[in-house]
Each structure stands twice: as C-alpha cells, then as structure tokens.
Amino acid sequence: MLIKSAEFVCSNTDVRQLPAPQLPEYAFIGRSNVGKSSLINAMTRRKGLAKTSQKPGKTQLINHFIMNEDWYLVDLPGYGFAQTSKKNRSEWEKFIRAYLTKRENLQCIFVLIDSRHEPQKIDVDFCCWLGEQGLPFLLVFTKADKQSAVKTDQNVAKFRKALLKFFEEVPQHFITSSELKTGTDEILAAIHEVNLN
Ligand code: GTP
Ligand code: MG
Numbered sequence: 001m002l003i004k005s006a007e008f009v010c011s012n013t014d015v016r017q018l019p020a021p022q023l024p025e026y027a028f029i030g031r032s033n034v035g036k037s038s039l040i041n042a043m044t045r046r047k048g049l050a051k052t053s054q055k056p057g058k059t060q061l062i063n064h065f066i067m068n069e070d071w072y073l074v075d076l077p078g079y080g081f082a083q084t085s086k087k088n089r090s091e092w093e094k095f096i097r098a099y100l101t102k103r104e105n106l107q108c109i110f111v112l113i114d115s116r117h118e119p120q121k122i123d124v125d126f127c128c129w130l131g132e133q134g135l136p137f138l139l140v141f142t143k144a145d146k147q148s149a150v151k152t153d154q155n156v157a158k159f160r161k162a163l164l165k166f167f168e169e170v171p172q173h174f175i176t177s178s179e180l181k182t183g184t185d186e187i188l189a190a191i192h193e194v195n196l197n
Helices: 035-045 087-101 123-134 151-164 185-196
Strands: 006-012 025-030 062-067 073-074 106-114 137-142 173-175
Touching: 006 025, 025 035, 025 087, 025 137, 035 062, 035 073, 035 137, 035 185, 062 087, 087 106, 087 123, 087 151, 123 137, 123 151, 151 173, 173 185
Parallel strands: 025 073, 025 106, 106 137, 137 173
Antiparallel strands: 006 062, 062 073
C-alpha cells in the first residue's frame, strides 16, 4: 500500500476526546525506546512525523495520524520506563488500557519487541494481557539492523516459544529496521488486507 498522505491529527490522554471512531485504526505499543515512533516515520517515509528520542519516555500521549485520509496509525507511550514515578506508571496503565479495551475502531495492535534481547517478562505479560482481553495483535521485532540476522532470528524464535506457553497459536510477526526501512512494506500490506475485509 502506498502512503500518499500522512498527517498528524491530535494528541490525547482522554479516551473521550479521541477522533470519532469512523475509520479503521492500528496502534503501536511496546517498551519505551523500542522504536514505535521511528517505525511510524519509516512506514510513512516522513522523518519528523512522530517525535522520536534517544531517551525513553518521549511519547507521553495517544497520538493519532491519518493515512491517505482513510485510516489511523496511533503512536502510544511506551511501557516499562523505569525512571517514571509509580503514579505516572499507574496513570499510563489506566489510560492506555482504557484506550486499548474501549476503542471500537481499533482493528489490530502491533506489539513492538526489541529484537536484540532475549524474551522479556514485561513483553510476554503484556501479550498475555492482550490475549486475555481478546484483543487482536501482531508482533514486530524492531532494530534488526543492530545485530546479525541469525541473532535476530534466534531472539524471535525464543520469544515465540515463550508465548507458546500461554497461547495455542502465536500471531504473525514482522522484523523491521527503521534505520534501513525494512519490514515496513510488509506491515502496510497486513494493514491493507485488514482494511479490505
Ligand atoms: P517512547 O516514545 O519513549 O516510548 O520510545 P519509542 O518506542 O517511540 O522509540 P523511538 O522511536 O523514539 O526510538 C528510540 C531510539 O531508538 C531513537 O534513538 C531511535 O533513533 C532508535 N531507533 C528506533 N528504531 C530503530 C531501528 O530500527 N534501528 C536503529 N538502529 N535505531 C532505532
Ligand atoms: Mg515514541
């Protein structure tokens, strides 16, 4: 799918103020610094569309971007940001979980996992929570340019195996590098397929 237009719409903490749920929507979530905002920029080929930073905790709000005037990409704040206060963390929990469970036009959640690491409990727990809620999700292994393809494949296999303890079937995955802009067309194709159905 070609992205002909990609525009920022709004930032929110209040689920009641989100854009009207008329268009299909896809959200990116994962640990702070995993590369959610960078992936949105790579997918849309627009460098500064979503704000990125070397420091974790950059994205703090629910950010809506409209693609081809037809569907939304949503950049969410990351979880597991150690330097934030407990109060902040529970605020995050509240508003993100409210968004994920209540957003009626949310078609699919992309859970981003850092491909450099062995399975992390926080990511496995988060996928389990999505599963318990019956929320559809797909996996994206980010920053694949940072190590060899063999290492990436090993970590992907380990993560899928970790999920198999809790799921009968593990969702499809993508391997991406926002630096090299790889894996982004595959994600867009998956979104296109859902939009058609
Ligand atoms: P929060 O908004 O804080 O939750 O972070 P985020 O998940 O949106 O991460 P962000 O896109 O801001 O990227 C974090 C850092 O990782 C930045 O320094 C990016 O340049 C870097 N980064 C993101 N994706 C990639 C990638 O595919 N390859 C490499 N080498 N660096 C990446
Ligand atoms: Mg971000």
